[in-house]
Amino acid sequence: MIIYGTAILAACHLLGVYIGDVLGSLIGVKANVGGVGIAMMLLIAARVFLHKRGLMPETTELGVGFWAALYIPVVVAMASQQNVVAALKGGPVALLAALGAVTLCAAVIAFINRLGPKSQDSSWQIGTVADET
Amino acid sequence: MEMIEHALRENSLVMAFAFVGIIMWLSVHLSRYLTFGRVHGSAIAIVIGLILAYWGGMETGGSKGLADLKIFSGIGLMGGAMMRDFAIVATAFEVHVDEAKKAGLIGVLSLFLGTVIPFVVGASVAWSMGYTDAVSMTTIGAGAVTYIVGPVTGAAIGAGSDLMALSIATGLIKAIMVMVFTPALARFMKLDSPRSAMVFGGLAGTVSGVSAGLAATDRRLVPYGALVATFHTGLGCLMGPSVLFLATKALVG
Numbered sequence: 326m327i328i329y330g331t332a333i334l335a336a337c338h339l340l341g342v343y344i345g346d347v348l349g350s351l352i353g354v355k356a357n358v359g360g361v362g363i364a365m366m367l368l369i370a371a372r373v374f375l376h377k378r379g380l381m382p383e384t385t386e387l388g389v390g391f392w393a394a395l396y397i398p399v400v401v402a403m404a405s406q407q408n409v410v411a412a413l414k415g416g417p418v419a420l421l422a423a424l425g426a427v428t429l430c431a432a433v434i435a436f437i438n439r440l441g442p443k444s445q446d447s448s449w450q451i452g453t454v455a456d457e458t
Numbered sequence: 459m460e461m462i463e464h465a466l467r468e469n470s471l472v473m474a475f476a477f478v479g480i481i482m483w484l485s486v487h488l489s490r491y492l493t494f495g496r497v498h499g500s501a502i503a504i505v506i507g508l509i510l511a512y513w514g515g516m517e518t519g520g521s522k523g524l525a526d527l528k529i530f531s532g533i534g535l536m537g538g539a540m541m542r543d544f545a546i547v548a549t550a551f552e553v554h555v556d557e558a559k560k561a562g563l564i565g566v567l568s569l570f571l572g573t574v575i576p577f578v579v580g581a582s583v584a585w586s587m588g589y590t591d592a593v594s595m596t597t598i599g600a601g602a603v604t605y606i607v608g609p610v611t612g613a614a615i616g617a618g619s620d621l622m623a624l625s626i627a628t629g630l631i632k633a634i635m636v637m638v639f640t641p642a643l644a645r646f647m648k649l650d651s652p653r654s655a656m657v658f659g660g661l662a663g664t665v666s667g668v669s670a671g672l673a674a675t676d677r678r679l680v681p682y683g684a685l686v687a688t689f690h691t692g693l694g695c696l697m698g699p700s701v702l703f704l705a706t707k708a709l710v711g
Contacts, residue, residue, distance in 0.1 A: 415627025
């Protein structure tokens with residue numbers, strides 16, 4: 326059933342965010358520490374675990390895949406509720422600080438990515454998940 | 459007319475699905491016929507979203523862009539943190555574990571650089587513009603990390619509300635810049651593999667910027683970048699009020 330997939334996704338999400346909150350309070354930060362990232366790892370682990378045991382039929386995967394496919398529309402909705410007015414009102418300090426940070430980071434990203442091993446392996450481009458063992 | 463408005467208001471989330479669907483349709487066609495596929499449809503959609511957010515903000519004076527308009531309140535739910543994170547987690551389903559593992563270490567390194575570099579740039583700009591005390595420099599520098607790290611750090615070290623606003627504005631501009639410029643700079647940054655996406659996720663920071671920027675570049679790279687970027691805010695909130703503040707204080711007294 327499709328809902329199984331969505332339920333697994335939801336469970337991983339909630340557990341991840343909870344762990345992130347606990348982690349945050351453990352190290353004394355007033356923020357969630359990597360909750361979503363932890364949730365992603367949980368989901369990856371759940372997928373591998375269930376898939377090996379043949380407990381991941383295609384319909385279950387659809388329950389996750391649908392939400393993954395909705396990702397871009399959700400991001401568009403996110404963009405349309407940004408506080409653009411406040412951002413533009415920030416003045417030269419905010420603009421320069423942001424521009425400087427973005428420029429320098431882009432340069433460092435370019436640098437690191439040129440250093441790295443040349444990736445000939447393009448298997449990540451095709452297929453989703455399921456064909457991994 | 460009133461009946462239509464009523465129907466839209468009562469079903470705001472459904473309305474948001476339809477509305478975003480129209481934006482996507484429009485963007486894909488603009489991409490195909492106006493730019494001949496050179497600019498990704500998602501990139502156009504995101505820019506349209508930002509323009510609408512500006513218009514909504516001017517119209518209502520609120521802080522949530524288009525979502526402050528009554529009939530568009532569903533946009534607030536659809537694009538809010540809950541749905542955004544839910545969709546991001548869902549993309550993890552497509553992660554190829556080996557690829558992610560291979561780039562784990564460089565991802566962590568990028569995460570540290572992505573916190574320190576923006577902070578130093580932000581604090582230096584603040585200093586050169588006359589904000590020479592440690593609290594101001596730290597708050598603005600933290601804002602350049604992400605717009606959440608900024609106010610969290612500011613609150614922890616006792617910054618004033620105008621400083622916080624400036625810090626949030628810095629983070630917002632950064633997020634918007636990352637959203638808009640990533641597809642244009644993708645080739646320069648060699649953004650073409652899971653590893654490069656993880657480096658990008660660590661260095662570019664801000665989940666909203668990274669998620670939108672990668673979505674507009676190559677949808678398949680999203681989970682790799684997001685996996686790293688979601689640790690960005692936590693790390694920033696950890697380092698901002700502690701190590702980075704103390705370092706700044708030691709430097710400027």
